[in-house]
Amino acid sequence: MSDSREWPLYEIFIRARGGLDHKHVGSIHAVDATQAIEHARDVYTRRQEGVSIWAVKSTDIIASDPADADAFFEPARDKAYRHPTFYEIPDEVKTL
């Protein structure tokens, strides 16, 4: 385990504009949740990158195992028919 004097790690998500998703931008260390938001503000929004911040403890993120990648993701590779690319788009539809 890491040194207990080390601050916990938080993953930071920023919403660039109203209506957009929060996107993962990186991580920061902070002593608590309040400070995680402040650090994220100081580190990741200095150039007007966002209007909203989410911070999640890195240890609370459950990740897939890279060793499972074949079993998880390979089977989708040869199923191109799952992409909606076989539809004919009517001329009347302008913004798709």
Added chain:
Amino acid sequence: MSNARFTYVLRLADANLILAQRLGELIGHGPALEEDLGLANIALDLMGQARMLLTYAGEIEGKGRTEDTLAFFREHRDFLNPTLVEQPNGDFGQTIVRQFLVDAWQMELYGRLVDSTDARLVGIAAKALKETRYHLRYSANWVVRLGDGTPESHDRVQRAIDTLWPFVAELFEPDAIDAEMEQVGVAADLAEMRAGWNTTVNEVLSQATLERPQNQKYQWWGKRGDHSEHLGPMLAEMQYMQRTYPGAQW
């Protein structure tokens, strides 16, 4: 009249300029990358406020001095910042306590200057108030964290408060310039400011389990140009480049 206004604005400008320079010394030396950036952000906000105020002071004076000439070509005694802001960074606790005491002061200041009769100050204060609100949040949270943290962090931050407390009185001690500017509705009322500041400081100190030192009579008059020994070396570093190569740009 315009002379008092010049002095009043210059005092506000120098408080920001000198504190920004102090915080700038920490860039690359912060206790953590996140704090390094946090303090640098605050320094940049303060520098922005200093620039607006210095420019305005130069215009009031009307002798063609710009923000740069005022920052780089004035002598030690012509700087009018309160003595508190020139105090050294010390350990992180001292940096944070100094910041907290100043942030709480600037909250009261800008919160009132938005109602000043001086339209330029109103504009500057409105912008500065938003920035200061964040600065105070940042520094107050740290004071609480350190004060209510480990025995060592508690002792260190208490020591910082005791060290810096004698410089606090000057922030609220009016002189003739303050009185004149207050009378024409330009300046903020220092007694009102002190009351507001006391509320903030008492609340944060008690949350941080820290003791508020006894009030002391003012002994320092940085705002009149009587500075502690710490300002000189700092100005030497700040002004060196422009004094060696006057007008140099990059």
